[in-house]
Amino acid sequence: MKSKGLIQIYTGNGKGKTTAAVGLAIRARGHGLRVCYIYFHKDPEKWGYSEHAILKKVGVDVFGFARKHPCCDKKTNIEQIHRDCLKGLDYIKEMYRQKQYDLLILDEINISLRDGFLKTEEVVSLLKARPVGLEVVLTGRGAPRKLIKLADLVSRIQKIKHPYDKGVKRKEGIEF
């Protein structure tokens, strides 16, 4: 009998949250597990996010919701972001019913919560409704306390040093 999949959270102000989730996706694919990778508040048209192409290449299903964020797009309508996030949750609920995955990654969903685009209860109920055997990974700064309480594994990635602090610019292929 399959056991309940774990909930993992990668949060904190240091570099390594999204890359850890990407690494988990790769490890899972190495074992032939079925992986779905959903990102929030990232705009591949703007930044590229070249990891998505490789994830798709190795058989990970990749989807994006609520790609804009007010910090990068001043013209963004906050109500629209909220609706787009909810579309993401609806998609996941449909996926629960229709398609079987072993690992679901929700990249930057903590940001949706931190910035009020989603309510903690909405994500908590989504997690609780997950099918047996589905492991879920959530990334992003500012994971709320209720989510941390619910999770089985929580890693806080703390910035000890970051080159941005010295004015070093984002580097293609390393930062995005």
Place this chain on the structure above:
Amino acid sequence: MKSKGLIQIYTGNGKGKTTAAVGLAIRARGHGLRVCYIYFHKDPEKWGYSEHAILKKVGVDVFGFARKHPCCDKKTNIEQIHRDCLKGLDYIKEMYRQKQYDLLILDEINISLRDGFLKTEEVVSLLKARPVGLEVVLTGRGAPRKLIKLADLVSRIQKIKHPYDKGVKRKEGIEF
């Protein structure tokens, strides 16, 4: 003109160090960068480490040195581990001369330092001798202070919760 590549360290007692490095390798490959992934103190014959297969599949060169560690193999000769680690460093120095990479990952090399298989000075001089444009990522618990001082980016991954603490066993495809 190419600038000096950064040195990144992922350390701490939380889950996410190796997976972050794997994610960085994937992102870099997505940009067509040339990546070399070298792991220490991991025995794929024993644990599998399925991420290595996918890394190779997407064009990352993967090598392992000093695959045994006394904590897992009681019969291991510590002197042998020390020599095997040095072989790894020699290999990298040769690689500096012969083959061009954009990103070099040294997975768990901090463990070699923490457990006295390598001296900090040996790794520091290896890092300082890196060719222009080569970014180096080091992972593993217990990164020594001198290495942190040298690095440009340091993330400490702190365990807030881990299912091992509750007696949950290592899961294939998720933990290794």
